Amino acid sequence: MAESSSSKKMMGFGSTPQSQGKSFWKRGGGGRLPAPGSVKPVFGAQHPPLNAPIDAVSSPAATSKQSVSVSPTKSTASRTFSLGVESRTDSSRTRSASYDETVPAAGPTPASLRDDSVSTPSASTPKLPVLSEREALRLQKFVRLIEGTPQTPLEELNKISWSGIPYPIRHTVWKLLSGYLPANVERRQATLERKRNEYRSFVKQYYHTRLQDQHQQTFHQITIDIPRMNPTSLFQQTIAQECFERLLYIWAMRHPASSYVQGMNDLATPFFVIFLGAYLDPAEAQDAQTADLSKMSKDAIAEAEADTYWCLTKLMDGIQDNYTFAQPGIQVKVHKLKELVKRIDAPLFQHLEDNNITFLEFTFRWMNNLLIREVPLQCIIRLWDTYLCERDGFATFHPYVCAAFLVNFSKELRAQTDFQGLMIYLQNLPTSDWDERQMNEILASAFQWKYSFNDAPNHLG
Template structure:
């Protein structure tokens, strides 16, 4: 149990980083208050008397079976159904078959014999169900037992181009290149049609979007571009002209008394963003200042809040890659990009960021109630998924608001490398409510990913330092794919039955 003196010393050091002259703005580093202690959220209804605990819990069942799902299903079949209703008989039949084969393989392992062949994929008519259940193979039961689990790579999950070392040269890399080329061809065929099928685009995008087609795919998934190809050029021109008309109308007032505090806070926050090699270039700084100031002026219900600034970068980087040759866009020299191209990137970034924020604006209104509710939901979800982990945090007086506020406020951007955020947003934009709803399950999966490390810490300060500085600097696309697979599994199990696993 942490001592009061240790906690006071920790928070004193943390708060000393904020200059006293800066007006307080709720955001990633400054959670406003604990909603439970201030009574801003409704208290949970008292639970009825606990029933006798069953011998076999859901968590025990999951631990015994989560490695049962074979990793060899076809990509397109796996990603075919984010929002579709699954037929119960089909699900149960396939589940029984997978578990039966899993038991056989476990028996073979104990006897030292060779494993039987993996379960063949279901008939084509049953492919819809595979994603809903088969991605459970990506969970990490071995970590729960104290040993790191080997990463199993499913063909349904995109391979990380950024993984260094021998993995990039492993046997079969030529096949992976062919597979990626095939995916790129599918995207290009879909985008080249007279009317893009947005549902098909979402299905393909769930497992990642190839870099060459990502800019146009994001604009379509954001609802910024129309599906009709013939209307796109006119739409882009009209929206770009509309944005710069707003700049001309409002940006000159940034030093006015009514707006100077907002503009000053924006200028303070931008240098704190990442990646520094990109953000600290003067032309980029000017672009971000304009985007954020115009958005704040046009959305007085929330205005500018710390955290919104981070949401500009992924859109800017993705749209910029259309105009540069460097693979590492986050370190590109912007001075070589033509002025007209930068103007287009700026306008497109503003409109797509605005559409994202339209769906999560409660996160940034006064007292940020959207984030408060999501953090509370995260705690309740983790308590049902992994009660020992939840109790460990509670025992050491670590509150979810102290670390998960930033996860919700910045959509995990401060926790992940930029290229991982871009990959994560491929999936968020393909989900019906990716940024507002699916993100909750991603945060739960992200916390569970560090279960072993969290349980090893026995001090409030060490726990909080770990949770605020998780070691993800070397993460790649494969890590994000496994994270998303676990998040989808949690959503499938809990989203439609929030009370099902409560005692």
């Protein structure tokens, strides 16, 4: 089976990053001088990595650090916070659904995907997050793009999403950028219902075959890999693991060219966390990794599972050659990364060569799992904001991100003097305390190098 051959090729797959207790960045004194390695805006680029303008009508007050709590009213601003709130009724909380033997009816739909999604104050109004005035203005701009016109301008949505998407609306933006939801506002609800029903029909058609002799090995590999996923409490819950068993097995049955390969389970985790957050109170959505699924509506979980399946399918369409026989996609990306590092940081490249470190030995996992095992999940979510905006971002932009990620540790790696020390460090990079700030710096460097090299391939190799 494809998954068995791929599994044998995995190197250090089970290791997890461990904190080294080091600080890599410090601010300049008095704010006058930039810190070493600090990010500078790239001018003339299609998507400036940082500090993109918020809105042409922003007032001077928008730059203040004053925090504001936005109440749910019928204004445009209030609708930003209806975007992450699931419709909560007694029936939606008590309906029971199971994918194993019974296919559930369509459950509640996130408010952001309905035209009448205007929250009104009530005794059960959920606690709202506190956002700075700048964040609130930026969130309003996203809402105007998504709901303010009959046809969402995807090119403009791409541009403002590149530098990060506000979490209360991220679940909707990801579906749009993935191509799962149409740009036409009126078609979105019907599309969601149709695709979710289609996924339910796949479960009825395929899931019972997991016990058949010819499919047992595939399902067995999935059940082995799922408990090894992200160690946060969400993915250790039986309900979440059953969702992943279904959606990964259905994907494998519908894509026999690659079937299931170890590592695909990780690629579904960011989608599941974000789409699950759509059914939590806005103040809780950012911490969906700690959600207690036993307290959530089963229909809501089923919808998040279906949405995860379809967006994972969209992602895999662009990188499926990473998982077919001999994994040619990974081979090509590793070679490109090697040539990039050779040009960008020659001393580091030579140091790795002198110590007999081959790039495939430590970057296979980076390509196979899209860095999910190397940095915290919140950093991956921020990274995917940008990948979804780039053309073939998961395939073509990823090697540049990996190059920036590796070069970021150049000094520490060159301090290692032997093969063993280098491999241990490379497989346990000190990223456990990283947040979006470090990921923004990696993305800015990656974008600069893409801008320099991607249109001039003769400069590489």
